[in-house]
Amino acid sequence: MASKPKRFPKANEDIRMSKGVPDTAQTRAPSYRLAFADDDFLCRDELRPVRLQLELLKPEMTLTEEGIDSTIVMFGGARIPDPVHKDKARTKTLSDLSRYYTEAQEFARLVTEDSEARGGRDNVIVTGGGPGVMEAGNRGAVEGGGRSVSLNIVLPHEQAPNTYATPELCFNFHYFAIRKMHFLMRAKAITVFPGGFGTLDELFETLTLIQTERMEPMPVLLFGETFWRSILNWEVLADAGTISADDIHLFKFVETAQEAWDLIRDA
DSSP: OOOOOOOOOHHHHHHHHTTTOOHHHHHHSOOOOOOOGGHHHHSGGGOOOOOOEEEEEEEEHHHHHHHHHEEEEOOOOOOOOOGGGGGGOOHHHHHHHHHHHHHHHHHHHHHHHHHHTTTSSSEEEEOSSSSTTTHHHHHHHHHSOOOEEEEEEOOOSSSOOTTOGGGGGEEEEEEEEHHHHHHHTEEEEEEEEEHHHHHHHHHHHHHHHHTTTSSSOOEEEOOOHHHHHHOOOOHHHHHTTOOOOGGGGGGGOSSSHHHHHHHHHHH
């Protein structure tokens, strides 16, 4: 196929050319910078709608170009330790919860092996790219011989992605809302491991979207029934009438990687 004729210079060519202009008072002025290459301008409060659009577009375009058609989401706590290091956990409960690091790692391996056997475009593991359960998910994908998506966010801690994250599928976000959209846009199933506020936020956003029919139903699997029932009394909400009795069936409890994977395949 013949290439299209070049009518206008590409934006990156103009950026390169603009760096070679004479150094004068005029060219040093902030107003002279190309708008799309001016970090100070792009970071102004008035440009927030543009930044929101960019955070929506960049991962979407990249995932499409990389051939990622659908995903399996893994939510879970950054503080859940690798069992090898569980003795260093700051609480006994965290140490005990380290078994879910192992289950997360095994789950990601099972999913990725199946995905790779079918071309590696569907049911690709996606995590938040940080430590804990997220690391276990990316690690299991590596052991399964495939890629995984990582959706990081700028925080005072967890600044760098874990070393198991696939580099070309590793993204960094400023806006929590756009990041959560990307978790769900390609999702075929959601798995939720023990975690803290962030995990709860992700779980309830997912359940709300399904409950209100703003998103198609899908398997939502909560690892660790004892953990989840100890912090959330779902039946109280149903008894009070703030949710319907049927809403409790929007999710299921599981304990092992194999159990979760069997349920997803059956669905």
